[in-house]
Amino acid sequence: MKSILVQAPGLFTTVQDLGREGFGPMGVSCSGAADRIALGLGNRLVGNPANTAALEMTLLGGTFLFSEDAVLALTGSDFGATLDHVPIDLWTSFEARPGQALRLGPTRSGARGYLCVQGGIAVELFLGSASTHILSGLGGFEGRALRKGDVLSIANASHPYRRRTVAPDILLRLSPRKILRCTPGPQSDRFPESSQRIFYDNIFLVSEESNRMGLRLEGPSIPASSGVPVITEGVSLGAIQVPNGGSPIILFVEQQTTGGYPKIGNVISADMSSVGQLRPRDNIHFERVSFASARSLLQQQEELLTSPELIQE
Amino acid sequence: MSAITAAKFLPASDNSLLLYFEQQISPVVNLQVVQLLRLLQMQPIPGIVNLHPAYCSVLLKFDPLQLGHDDLETRLRPYLDRLDEVTLPEPRQREIPVCYGGEYGPDLAEVCEVHSLSPQQVIDLHSSATYIVYFLGFVPGFAYLGGLPEALVTPRLSAPRRSVPAGSVGIAGHQSGVYPFATPGGWRLIGRTPLVMFHTMFHTMFDKMLSDKLRHHQDALSFLSIGDRVHFTPISPQRFSDLVRMNDSA
Numbered sequence: 001m002k003s004i005l006v007q008a009p010g011l012f013t014t015v016q017d018l019g020r021e022g023f024g025p026m027g028v029s030c031s032g033a034a035d036r037i038a039l040g041l042g043n044r045l046v047g048n049p050a051n052t053a054a055l056e057m058t059l060l061g062g063t064f065l066f067s068e069d070a071v072l073a074l075t076g077s078d079f080g081a082t083l084d085h086v087p088i089d090l091w092t093s094f095e096a097r098p099g100q101a102l103r104l105g106p107t108r109s110g111a112r113g114y115l116c117v118q119g120g121i122a123v124e125l126f127l128g129s130a131s132t133h134i135l136s137g138l139g140g141f142e143g144r145a146l147r148k149g150d151v152l153s154i155a156n157a158s159h160p161y162r163r164r165t166v167a168p169d170i171l172l173r174l175s176p177r178k179i180l181r182c183t184p185g186p187q188s189d190r191f192p193e194s195s196q197r198i199f200y201d202n203i204f205l206v207s208e209e210s211n212r213m214g215l216r217l218e219g220p221s222i223p224a225s226s227g228v229p230v231i232t233e234g235v236s237l238g239a240i241q242v243p244n245g246g247s248p249i250i251l252f253v254e255q256q257t258t259g260g261y262p263k264i265g266n267v268i269s270a271d272m273s274s275v276g277q278l279r280p281r282d283n284i285h286f287e288r289v290s291f292a293s294a295r296s297l298l299q300q301q302e303e304l305l306t307s308p309e310l311i312q313e
Numbered sequence: 314m315s316a317i318t319a320a321k322f323l324p325a326s327d328n329s330l331l332l333y334f335e336q337q338i339s340p341v342v343n344l345q346v347v348q349l350l351r352l353l354q355m356q357p358i359p360g361i362v363n364l365h366p367a368y369c370s371v372l373l374k375f376d377p378l379q380l381g382h383d384d385l386e387t388r389l390r391p392y393l394d395r396l397d398e399v400t401l402p403e404p405r406q407r408e409i410p411v412c413y414g415g416e417y418g419p420d421l422a423e424v425c426e427v428h429s430l431s432p433q434q435v436i437d438l439h440s441s442a443t444y445i446v447y448f449l450g451f452v453p454g455f456a457y458l459g460g461l462p463e464a465l466v467t468p469r470l471s472a473p474r475r476s477v478p479a480g481s482v483g484i485a486g487h488q489s490g491v492y493p494f495a496t497p498g499g500w501r502l503i504g505r506t507p508l509v510m511f512h513t514m515f516h517t518m519f520d521k522m523l524s525d526k527l528r529h530h531q532d533a534l535s536f537l538s539i540g541d542r543v544h545f546t547p548i549s550p551q552r553f554s555d556l557v558r559m560n561d562s563a
Contacts, residue, residue, distance in 0.1 A: 234365025234372025
């Protein structure tokens, strides 16, 4: 079987696909790629279905060696990749020969990059998905981030190599945003208009203490909501909870499934991939939109992602 | 009041809808949550992709390209009318061995102090009650247990621990629970169980069992499921180590 040798793992590299949906009653959150658009496009470039397992790298990429010929694509963050010291284009498929080293460095843009390989990373599926859920150590490669010396199997696939690239104009329209659009949260009405203004009119800084479970934000304190405490309830991906300290937290892909903090808003589905590209110290702000706009923004995004012009050969 | 008149719908995000039953923590209201879950599992609504049940609410996640909040509410209303028709299996009785106090229950002494009880009295109270699994949430396999004796009701720690060892048995407010994994946690720890609360690796035995009809065998992964009844049984430190050894060799 084809394999990848992890010569350097990078800062935090895990196996991810599009996640495991449907296990909320067991307390299992979806997990999956932090930037689903980048993962899906990378897989399309190498001829895989969008939900194929790939490597998600964070802030600093790794060094990988290939046992046999492999068809690859890098998407998401620009980690200044080279193959045997020759620079590699992002968003474009390429081939690696046996023994060649793919080296990635620190990020030059965004937070997360994907290494997609034709056939996909072969790991035992857990509840139907290859995604790693770090906190509980389930799924992925032994339920953990990669280490130096790990050897990953590549599933068989035998499409001929074709150089494919993502149409630049469409890619531009799918670029990650720093202005996150939000719909109201289930407890929005507990925050008086003055608190909502603090939330929507100010810039927030992504804290160092952010990860795949949630992004902690630093900025002006949002005064505590009124009313009786929230009885613990199910929480959605992208929910923006405001604990008593007043600093918001965006719940992310490895989120807790339930929680008891009031939620002032919720990042729209179309902007969740942008959340996956936020780095610590990034400045962001929030823009209020209606549920109807959120829906049409998602439809527009879906149209781009299914456009026949998207992948060019 | 019938379920339908008390029920309230609220969009939580562009792809999820919260259904609130009467907002109180009680087995009667929670039963409606369990019944709805069961009904939706038996007769799924196309477009619903996930459910997050809690004490007295259910978060329904849907595919927003297929469904809207209003469509979903319309589809759900008839389900609420039929909750009483749902017959649930007899609740499972689950037994959790716990080694109380010492290194396993670092907050036992403080809980004793708060309530002017001896360690033995706290242990007796905690292990004599029957708990109900209201729901699983927070992390995989974490069960929110109702039924803590009134005499043990204690506020959570003012500063949560950065890491609580897996298997820790805690209490907070009117609840008790077992941490399946080493996670941050603010509950007061009074003991620890050697049981594996949630299996994250497929052992060969599980592999075969789970490969086909995964969703029907979820119970094999989590020791506790929504609706279970739970008892805690005190064990000695010696028994704790024996049971850990048995887990390791299994």
